[in-house]
Amino acid sequence: MNPALPPPASPLDVLADATAPRWRTAAEFVEARLKAAILEGRLAGGTPLRQEELAERLGVSRMPVREALRQLEAQALVEMSPHRGAVVAEISAADAADLFAIRRALEPAALRLSVPRLTTAQRECAAALITAMDVEPDPGRMGLLNRQFHMALYAAAGHPRLLALVEQHLAAFDRYLRFHLAAQGRERMAQEDHRAMLEAAGAGRADTAAAVLEGHIDHAAAAIAAFFSARPARRP
Amino acid sequence: MNPALPPPASPLDVLADATAPRWRTAAEFVEARLKAAILEGRLAGGTPLRQEELAERLGVSRMPVREALRQLEAQALVEMSPHRGAVVAEISAADAADLFAIRRALEPAALRLSVPRLTTAQRECAAALITAMDVEPDPGRMGLLNRQFHMALYAAAGHPRLLALVEQHLAAFDRYLRFHLAAQGRERMAQEDHRAMLEAAGAGRADTAAAVLEGHIDHAAAAIAAFFSARPARRP
DNA sequence: CAGCCGTTGATTGGATCCAACATTACGCTA
DNA sequence: TAGCGTAATGTTGGATCCAATCAACGGCTG
Secondary structure (H helix, E strand, C coil): CCCCCCCCCCHHHHHCCCCCCCCCCHHHHHHHHHHHHHHCCCCCCCCEECHHHHHHHHCCCHHHHHHHHHHHHHCCCEEEECCCEEEECCCCHHHHHHHHHHHHHHHHHHHHHHHHHCCHHHHHHHHHHHHHHHHCCCHHHHHHHHHHHHHHHHHHHCCHHHHHHHHHHHHHHHHHHHHHHHHCCCCHHHHHHHHHHHHHHHCCCHHHHHHHHHHHHHHHHHHHHHHHHHCCCCCC | CCCCCCCCCCHHHHHHCCCCCCCCCHHHHHHHHHHHHHHCCCCCCCCEECHHHHHHHHCCCHHHHHHHHHHHHHCCCEEEECCCEEEECCCCHHHHHHHHHHHHHHHHHHHHHHHHHCCHHHHHHHHHHHHHHHHCCCHHHHHHHHHHHHHHHHHHHCCHHHHHHHHHHHHHHHHHHHHHHHHCCCCHHHHHHHHHHHHHHHCCCHHHHHHHHHHHHHHHHHHHHHHHHHCCCCCC
16 A cells, blocks of 8 residues: 655655654554553453543543444454443453464465565564564563464565464464463573574575474464463452 | 343344334444445545534534544445545455455355355255346446355354455455446356356355355456456546 | 644544443343 | 342433634745
8 A cells, every 4th residue: 555655765764763662642642551561461351441441540531441442342452342341351261272273374375475575684684583582571572473473474474464464463462471481491482493494584495484383373372272271260 | 251141032033124114323324325435436536525514414513424434434335534534445456356365265265154054945046146136237236246145155164254354245246346347348257156156055066166166256356456456546 | 935833623532431342250040 | 037129329311512723825935
């Protein structure tokens, strides 16, 4: 759609500040805060989200909170029922399996589309993210790096809607990442898979890379399933 | 999530009335109306959606309109920019290809999961929808029947999030259905594919059914692409 | 005459107020 | 005592009002 035309490279580009955390609207601000809190596990599933309480705590009115909740509902991060309010969506073994089924369908497709068109810059970015993951101790940032690595490999696929879907469900997976790390005792996020994918992608072997990715996702799915079956009910 | 506990199968189930068109809230009403109008092609891409005008025309206030627009934005049916308003999302060859890439990834996966678990009732439902499509003259209802047929085949997959994604993108495809029908001169929506899929599914041959489905989607994608390349620009 | 700047109009974003609904607790009755 | 009906309460949904922002127009200046 938007060619994202690069503004003629003026010296003012230094003001761009890519990491600008300036929210255009209050609703965007509330959405970002809530989304981060849910994905990072700071808001547990089932937590009721009272509009007035959120508004007060975030220093805004109830209306941006309502709009943010609607957006999050569309992303399946909160569940709303009329006149009964919003609740943080529950996590469960079934939901994790659901998420993995989606990732297993979408990500290999994105990878196959992307591999033939990957630039060296994108490959180098992915390589840098692998090395960054090697030394990252914080699980929260690990999830972000993992997401960025996967997206870097898919970035050349074109198809913005497909990429947005992939990114959304990769982010949703972050809710289960802590379980994943706890389950497989911090075995470095299967970094061998990441390296193998990058290598195959660099060689233009889309099928090989996709096969590794499928195994990667299946492995993670199995780890999560095993973790849940070992701790069947989380109802206090 | 919710075990959707079946209320102990009482004789009062007949009152459930699955086709209840009663809107719980005004926002749901507005969302449904706008969504139908966009998907059926009654609202062309690029049409600006003024909140006040919509509110007045639908007999509600501006607030439910705002919430509905937010929901539709999350479904990529409208595009909003802060302080500039909402417009109906444009359709294009690139967007159609995007949509087909998503369908091509999701639907075979759903079908493979569903085929081993299909009930005879679901197969009969799908068969009935095929015969209904044979005699349906109206393109709008044809899109609905096509969607219902596909969803009937996938219904046993479990994984509600996956099914919701599939349904959402099948619905989004309706915006291109008119082009599809116009392009291939009403060749009955490739009913042979539908019959072959149902037959393979009935025989438990998930791989065969998925292969037919992949060809089905690829054929539709090629038809749409050909249509767009024959009519490259639609800017008046 | 071209380009910049201030102003005006229209539209959206946000805040506040009111009404409708769901839940809970209480009291009455069988 | 169990069950139903009713009232109280808190929360959400909707309407209205005000402020902030963007687009367009017109005037000023070089």
